[in-house]
Amino acid sequence: MIGRAERGCFAVFDGERERVPLADLADALLASQKKEWPALTAGCASLESVRLREIGGNGWRVKAQFNPGRIISSGADLDPESIRRRPCFLCADNLPPEQQAIRYREDYLILCNPAPIFPTHWTVAHVRHLPQSLVDHIGIFLRLAADFGSRTTILYNGPSSGASAPDHLHFQAVPAGLMPVEEEILDPLKRVGILRRNGAEISQVAGLGRGILVIEGKEEGSVAAAAGEVTRALGRSTASDGEPPLNLLCTRAGEGWRLILFPRRKHRPDAYFRKGAERRLISPGAVDMGGIIVTPREEDFLALTPDLVRGIFQEVAFDDAAVKTLLDLF
Numbered sequence: 001m002i003g004r005a006e007r008g009c010f011a012v013f014d015g016e017r018e019r020v021p022l023a024d025l026a027d028a029l030l031a032s033q034k035k036e037w038p039a040l041t042a043g044c045a046s047l048e049s050v051r052l053r054e055i056g057g058n059g060w061r062v063k064a065q066f067n068p069g070r071i072i073s074s075g076a077d078l079d080p081e082s083i084r085r086r087p088c089f090l091c092a093d094n095l096p097p098e099q100q101a102i103r104y105r106e107d108y109l110i111l112c113n114p115a116p117i118f119p120t121h122w123t124v125a126h127v128r129h130l131p132q133s134l135v136d137h138i139g140i141f142l143r144l145a146a147d148f149g150s151r152t153t154i155l156y157n158g159p160s161s162g163a164s165a166p167d168h169l170h171f172q173a174v175p176a177g178l179m180p181v182e183e184e185i186l187d188p189l190k191r192v193g194i195l196r197r198n199g200a201e202i203s204q205v206a207g208l209g210r211g212i213l214v215i216e217g218k219e220e221g222s223v224a225a226a227a228g229e230v231t232r233a234l235g236r237s238t239a240s241d242g243e244p245p246l247n248l249l250c251t252r253a254g255e256g257w258r259l260i261l262f263p264r265r266k267h268r269p270d271a272y273f274r275k276g277a278e279r280r281l282i283s284p285g286a287v288d289m290g291g292i293i294v295t296p297r298e299e300d301f302l303a304l305t306p307d308l309v310r311g312i313f314q315e316v317a318f319d320d321a322a323v324k325t326l327l328d329l330f
């Protein structure tokens with residue numbers, strides 16, 4: 001595993017010696033890979049022609065993105081047996097021969113995503129085949145956001161709420177500010193409840209069609225502890241096996257961090273599993289919860305209405321009342 005990773009090593013970022021900021025290094029990796037890896041070149045080129053539609057609800061808005069390149073991810077079988085049988089696409093031995101990586105803080109590889117949703121879209125995968133888990137790795141998640149800096153948002157999809165490799169620990173890095181929710185949660189009128197915890201703040205954001213918690217703070221330890229507290233409370237309220245289903249966005253905000261957390265009820269809406277014209281191939285992960293609904297098929301792209309989006313959010317996510325109940329558990 002390591003052998004292939006070393007052969008494809010574009011650069012090393014260990015937080016100590018490098019002179020180039022991580023975001024610049026990742027940009028350089030992408031520029032280099034676009035020249036050398038035809039599948040990535042094609043993926044990035046197809047993104048330039050994707051269509052977008054704005055869909056507005058009552059106090060919220062999302063963008064639908066018609067992106068045929070995402071069919072493999074949206075259509076993937078994610079049941080444990082299918083996952084066990086397929087070769088893991090994040091293990092270094094299975095990476096395409098053209099793929100290069102930034103070795104990040106020893107244990108991670110920063111990789112260009114060949115089926116991007118954004119003009120810059122990286123996957124940050126652990127070098128070992130470890131299961132997806134937030135609580136055990138929240139420290140490196142926050143460090144990644146700090147190392148990339150404020151122009152990048154780091155994403156986490158729980159193993160049962162959008163991760164296309166639930167068996168291989170990974171995050172994603174995308175441009176900050178392109179998901180509508182990133183701006184919407186800044187509206188002070190939408191902040192309806194704030195808990196303070198050792199310098200970190202946990203607040204509920206209401207009125208955006210799906211339940212949202214925001215965690216903000218300047219101390220890494222306090223932010224990590226607050227995220228852990230929310231995750232444990234969610235675990236108690238959902239009685240889930242293992243990690244409670246959630247999606248998380250994280251950006252560097254000044255000298256601190258801002259996390260946007262979406263507690264989930266389930267991964268895919270019922271319409272995903274219907275047959276024929278009734279089917280809606282929409283498989284919501286962090287990006288969709290952030291307000292960019294990815295539709296690999298044109299019929300789903302055209303079919304989306306405010307009611308349909310609201311219905312999907314209601315089905316797969318907590319609503320505002322459920323988030324309030326969760327906060328009352330603290």
Ligand SMILES: [Zn+2]
Pocket residue numbers: 088089090091128129130167168
């Ligand atoms: Zn793997």
